[in-house]
Amino acid sequence: MAPVVNIVELRGICKTYISGDLQVPVLKGIDAKVGAGEFVGFIGTSGSGKSTLLNILGMLDVPTGGSYLLEGVDVSCLSDSEQATIRNRKIGFIFQSFNLFPHLSVEQNIAVPMLYARVPGRVRRARSLELAKRVGLGHRLGHRPTQLSGGECQRVAIARALSNQPAFILADEPTGNLDENTSNEIMALFHELNNNGVTIVMVTHNPALAPHYDKIIRLRDGRIDDRPFEWEGGKK
Secondary structure, three states: OOOOOEEEEEEEEEEEEEEOOEEEEEEEEEEEEEEOOOEEEEEOOOOOOHHHHHHHHOOOOOOOEEEEEEOOEEHHHOOHHHHHHHHHHHEEEEEOOOOOOOOOOHHHHHHHHHHHOOOOHHHHHHHHHHHHHHOOOOOOOOOOHHHOOHHHHHHHHHHHHHOOOOOEEEEEOOOOOOOHHHHHHHHHHHHHHHHOOOOEEEEEOOHHHHHHOOEEEEEEOOEEOOOOOEEOOEEO
């Protein structure tokens, strides 16, 4: 059996915020790995440190201690410009509130990361169409977000996240603003992508999503909680 290739590896990640003379430790030594092709859930309640960890995973914040390796590269040591380049090319972001540009069409929204990566226009258009079809929106290319349902907006966000063929997708509460049926459709789409080899890291407070993940990493008070995870259907 071939060894698992770790896309993400966190080694002793700490984060302490300083306000005047006050030090507030939020993350207290996080060790975690995400293998290629895994669907991993980071689950934690408010105050567990999951939002801070999300920002570190997305390279929107830097740890005060420890190392964050992305495909074997310690990104914690890179310059701001180097981090920005890797963030755009290696991480696909999906947010609870979609974060689409309201004045852009579906095609244009999907193409935004490729624009920043200086992908030629012809390639951007072809890939945007391909990805729109992949998420079931090939017939909506010219529509703007205000003309779409919540589920369709999230599908656009998923297509956009895939545009630069990232190392992994980082999803922040991606079903939080959706009704139950639409949430189920979006989770089914995540599984379809994952079954086709896409690595997905989902950060959520919702324990009901636990059965969807290959691996659950539970946060509690800034640390990994290693106790057996329990959800409505039993232990996970």
